[in-house]
Amino acid sequence: MGIKVDIELCTGCGICIDSCPFGAIKVEDDLASIDERCNLCGACVDACDFEAILISDVKEAVIKSDGYEGVWIFAEQRNSKIASVVLELLGEGRKLADKLGVDLSAVVFGENIESSAKELVRYGADKIYIVDDPVLKDFNDEIYSEILTDLIQEHKPEVVLCGATAIGRSFIPKVSARLKTGLTADCTGLDIDNEKRCLLQTRPAFGGNIMATIICPDERPQMATVRHKVMKKALYDPNRKGEIIKKSFNGLSMDLRSKVIETVEEIGDMVNITEADIIVSGGRGLQEPKNFRLIEELAKTLGGAVGASRASVDAGWIPYAHQVGQTGKTVCPKLYIACGISGAVQHLVGMQSSDVIVAINIDKDAPIFDVATFGIVGDLFKVIPEFVKRFRELKG
């Protein structure tokens, strides 16, 4: 197994150095060499004009896809409300299922969840698997992992998708590890390679600076968590029909080792930045904690949530739940307004995939303007109140 440079063919041109996301290649004496940082991603193989780099002994494809059929989405709920990412999963799942010519199924766990679960048929699901039990009301990794694993083993879907939410990113990796299959986190693009009948999963890495397309060639199911707010929501069709399959919860195979004691909904719409279509964020340019009031007012006027830069969170001006960026949350709303945020790369990686970015900053050289769709160079203490005032006048 490994990667090799053909010393006959390599000219030492160095094109491969730039192509390597892991910095694993160096050229010495007109010959490229690859060190242990290599992740065998193959980027250099594609980049080389001389076909001098080869990845050998890739394991033989013994596809275990026999008998695996259908696309599943996990429809998560919290406090008996189906999460909004589920409609996006249904929209995307429908497309994939149609390309594969198979059924789309949704899996719902919860208590008294049946009526809202049935609605998912009208959003495009052909089948709904419901497990309704008081024990499933709160999210418990252990219980959720075991039931989903069992269902997958029983029904053998070829694709399983889940939202890249706190719940999805918490328990889906346990399910994939238990099934010994592949899982791709936080996908922003999905497609089907019809010839190989495999799922093409595209996701950002290095904080969104590069994109990678990943496949799970041999194991089934192919599993992915999907980033919120990227895929289009499924359309509602009141006349759509589907099959409801109720599964009963028969207890666990082992003693429960963790339990949820309390669930606290701490934050309102002003804070849940991962769900928001509009985010207004404030940074150090606000100068004082009390000036976050301005950000809140603009957010309220536009119907958005409040975000913050790391600097303002670290200064204690606003709680961590608001933080956007590398050590906070990654967001991609339709509109992101950065006020008094200079745009350190650690902030940019958390918001640069937003549809439209507006930057308001007094420093015309601030890096935030490099990613801004629209920039206003000016004093936020004048710009924001004017924004609020004009918007209210125009929208009544």
Added chain:
Amino acid sequence: MNIVVCIKQVPETTSVKINKDTNTLVREGTKSIINPFDMYALEEGLRIREKSGGRVVVISMGPPQAEEALREAVSYGVDDVFLLSDRAFAGSDTLATSRTLACGIEKTGDFDLILCGKQAIDGDTAQVGPGIAENLDIPFVAFVRKIRELDNHTLKVERMMDDGYDVLEVSLPGLITVVKEINEPRMPSLKGKMRAKSINIPIWGVADLDMSDSETGLKGSATQVIKIFTPIRDGKREILEGSIEEQIDLLINKLNDLKVV
């Protein structure tokens, strides 16, 4: 209490950028750091030891140069460090990585609590922590922002959710991944720095872990990267002009046209 902390050496994000002219990846030097989230895991491990006694072991999997990250960990005051490094590990996806780390952790001895960062800033998958827990068959809690109580048998934590938090009680041994809110990491101590220079770091490969080649590396992985590319960004950048009133009107019109407000 025996605590194991998993750390990963990652490139500092600022060193990975796109050259705007050529649209290729630029790496300014190869500065590597301990993954920031793992620093919180490390700090939490040290704080638990200070309160309840015991031992903090740090383990990392990566190329030989990941040794630097482990030396840095020693400078903060951890007891023992171990490196899992072998060419056979190359190309490991999260499935193979968690399996390999789980074998490494077992080899370090008895453990009560394993701490990991919520995710690494290069891969951003957040899958290795839960993967290790599954391989070791121990309970797991993600995104922990606070340890409320801890004794030799149980752990009570707050798990950060998208809309608030959950309080969970977990029996030990267990594994948690932590977020930034949990603590503020300390600076290295002089004594720690001295020890970091001289400590001998054991390096374990496939054979030491009693693993077969098919369990780790590319062969032990289920996923495969088939393409890497730079994201397409539309180049339209516009700095608005005029008086504040004019700029605001222009902005509102443009946002209206784009149907985002």
